[in-house]
Amino acid sequence: MRERWPQRLLRALVVLLxxxxxxxxVALIVLSSFKPTPEIFSFPPSVVFEPTxxxxxxxxxxxxxxxxxxANSAIIAVLAxxxxxxxxxxxxxxxxxxxxxxxxxxxxxxxxxRLLPPIxxxxxxxxxxxxxxxxxxxxxxxxxxxxxxxSIGSMVLKTYIDGIPTELDEAARIDGAGELQILLRLxxxxxxxxMVAAAVFVFVYSWNEYLFxxxxxxxxxxxxxxxxxxxMGSLTGVDWGLLFAAATTQLVPVxxxxxxxQRFLVAGLTAxxxxx
Amino acid sequence: MRRFGLPQxxxxxxxxxxxxxxxxxxxxxxxxxxxxxxxxxxxxxxxGLANYAGIWEDDAFWRALRNTLLVINVIVYGELxxxxxxxxxxxxxxxxxxxxxxxxxxxxxxxxxxxxxxxxYMLDPNIGSIxxxxxxxxxxxxxxxxxxxxxxxxVCIISIWLHLPFTFxxxxxAMLAVPKELYEAAKIDGANGWQRxxxxxxxxxxxxxxxxxxxxxxxxxxxxxxxxxxxxGGPARQTEVLAVYLYKQAFxxxxxxxxxxxxxxxxVISGLVAAVYVVLLQRKGFRRDx
Numbered sequence: 331m332r333e334r335w336p337q338r339l340l341r342a343l344v345v346l347l348x349x350x351x352x353x354x355x356v357a358l359i360v361l362s363s364f365k366p367t368p369e370i371f372s373f374p375p376s377v378v379f380e381p382t383x384x385x386x387x388x389x390x391x392x393x394x395x396x397x398x399x400x401a402n403s404a405i406i407a408v409l410a411x412x413x414x415x416x417x418x419x420x421x422x423x424x425x426x427x428x429x430x431x432x433x434x435x436x437x438x439x440x441x442x443x444r445l446l447p448p449i450x451x452x453x454x455x456x457x458x459x460x461x462x463x464x465x466x467x468x469x470x471x472x473x474x475x476x477x478x479x480x481s482i483g484s485m486v487l488k489t490y491i492d493g494i495p496t497e498l499d500e501a502a503r504i505d506g507a508g509e510l511q512i513l514l515r516l517x518x519x520x521x522x523x524x525m526v527a528a529a530v531f532v533f534v535y536s537w538n539e540y541l542f543x544x545x546x547x548x549x550x551x552x553x554x555x556x557x558x559x560x561x562m563g564s565l566t567g568v569d570w571g572l573l574f575a576a577a578t579t580q581l582v583p584v585x586x587x588x589x590x591x592q593r594f595l596v597a598g599l600t601a602x603x604x605x606x
Numbered sequence: 607m608r609r610f611g612l613p614q615x616x617x618x619x620x621x622x623x624x625x626x627x628x629x630x631x632x633x634x635x636x637x638x639x640x641x642x643x644x645x646x647x648x649x650x651x652x653x654g655l656a657n658y659a660g661i662w663e664d665d666a667f668w669r670a671l672r673n674t675l676l677v678i679n680v681i682v683y684g685e686l687x688x689x690x691x692x693x694x695x696x697x698x699x700x701x702x703x704x705x706x707x708x709x710x711x712x713x714x715x716x717x718x719x720x721x722x723x724x725x726x727y728m729l730d731p732n733i734g735s736i737x738x739x740x741x742x743x744x745x746x747x748x749x750x751x752x753x754x755x756x757x758x759x760x761v762c763i764i765s766i767w768l769h770l771p772f773t774f775x776x777x778x779x780a781m782l783a784v785p786k787e788l789y790e791a792a793k794i795d796g797a798n799g800w801q802r803x804x805x806x807x808x809x810x811x812x813x814x815x816x817x818x819x820x821x822x823x824x825x826x827x828x829x830x831x832x833x834x835x836x837x838x839g840g841p842a843r844q845t846e847v848l849a850v851y852l853y854k855q856a857f858x859x860x861x862x863x864x865x866x867x868x869x870x871x872x873x874v875i876s877g878l879v880a881a882v883y884v885v886l887l888q889r890k891g892f893r894r895d896x
Contacts, residue, residue: 344691345706348710349710351767352710352767352770352771353712355721355725356712356716356724358727359724370733374735374739417620421620421622424614424618427608428614429609430610433614439625444824445824447827447828447849449849449853449872450852450870451632453632453636453866454639473628477624480624480625534715537717538716538717539717540831541830555717555719556719558717559835562726563835570727574727580720581715581716584715585715585716592707595714595775600780
């Protein structure tokens with residue numbers, strides 16, 4: 331059945347609107363980071379302008395710390411991702427293939443404990459980490475980020491591993507493969523898309539997280555979002571160009587990462603909802 | 607299905623240890639803390655329910671609770687309605703689907719801090735393009751920094767902007783999964799667009815929508831960064847939400863007991879919300895499978 335043109339026009343309009351809503355603010359920040367300062371304040375926002383790197387130059391010269399915190403963010407996000415995915419694939423495999431009271435209790439505990447708002451645990455953890463002298467280290471953030479994504483990671487991995495026929499494990503077992511071999515050689519390659527999906531969730535979260543980083547870091551392990559918030563809260567007036575340059579540097583890598591892996595992200599989100 | 611043994615328990619151990627060490631034990635400790643009075647460098651003294659009583663009588667708490675409930679309902683249902691409308695358009699097929707989806711997903715990758723930077727810039731009364739466009743249209747100022755209602759509206763806008771991708775993907779995937787034959791059959795039977803939506807799409811996606819709702823309720827209940835970075839709860843504590851109230855009790859006023867009690871109130875409310883939805887979900891789930 332052919333559609334009439336008003337329907338098609340309406341649909342195109344909706345698409346345009348949502349593209350402007352979702353992509354507009356990002357494009358504005360990225361473009362503005364290359365605008366000479368006066369253009370940042372022009373209204374309506376200029377689209378054609380002489381691009382400049384002056385704000386990036388200021389960022390490098392006046393905020394060398396920013397790049398150190400960006401490196402911290404990267405290291406913390408990678409370590410948290412590795413830890414989460416490793417713990418999740420182990421747990422997801424057991425939840426998918428084994429039954430028993432202890433297993434069911436463990437799965438229930440995992441889902442239930444996720445309800446707890448993260449802010450609740452900073453109260454006891456703050457003095458505890460000070461006492462242990464691990465405040466302001468990578469380890470604290472890595473562990474915390476992994477903790478808050480290991481539940482969803484395990485559930486996503488369980489869903490993916492459920493999709494691998496158990497006949498394959500049985501055949502491997504008859505051929506003399508042990509548990510570890512089955513997991514490494516059979517399950518992990520076939521569940522790789524699920525592992526990537528879980529990795530995207532936790533990586534994006536760790537790269538962007540604010541609350542824990544704000545509470546548990548001061549200098550050594552400080553992450554990029556914290557520096558950006560400091561630039562925004564500057565008492566001497568906000569240097570918008572600098573702020574846009576920092577924000578662009580922080581957001582471009584992770585946005586490209588999400589777009590490149592969007593297939594896995596979408597599959598992971600739906601695995602957690604439609605099937606679960 | 608196989609019976610488990612020690613190796614399987616060891617495989618569960620890393621995930622369980624993280625949850626026990628960083629969530630379970632600290633939260634039990636917070637529970638104890640909520641019955642004590644303590645502060646930096648002071649021994650905790652048992653005070654019974656005094657903290658809970660103190661919170662009960664604190665106007666700032668009730669305002670934070672009211673703000674939280676208002677804001678999360680606007681966020682969660684706003685996202686849901688937008689997602690339903692968008693998904694209904696998208697399932698009919700749209701041009702440049704891959705590109706459009708990539709752009710819709712973009713906010714998922716953006717940190718709360720950067721999102722606040724964006725919206726602060728666009729809505730700055732002096733330099734913001736949206737603020738100046740509103741002024742040019744002769745509309746009253748959107749005074750988010752001084753007017754608490756406007757501040758909370760901006761918190762809702764930023765939150766919806768950040769989390770629309772999550773809700774949209776779940777709803778859209780669920781709509782795509784509804785069998786096409788059902789629509790064809792309904793068309794032959796003479797059902798109109800609304801009837802098809804009401805009797806085929808809605809029952810088909812209900813399970814996924816409820817899951818998305820639970821997730822978003824629980825996650826948005828934690829709302830902290832957007833408020834903290836935008837207004838820090840001001841002016842005059844008018845825009846505080848529960849997480850900000852907790853943070854201030856504990857770290858600004860150095861009253862750990864009150865902070866802990868607020869924490870447990872948050873835990874109980876989250877639990878109740880989740881329980882209601884899990885019950886709903888199971889009921890609908892069974893009906894759908896039947």
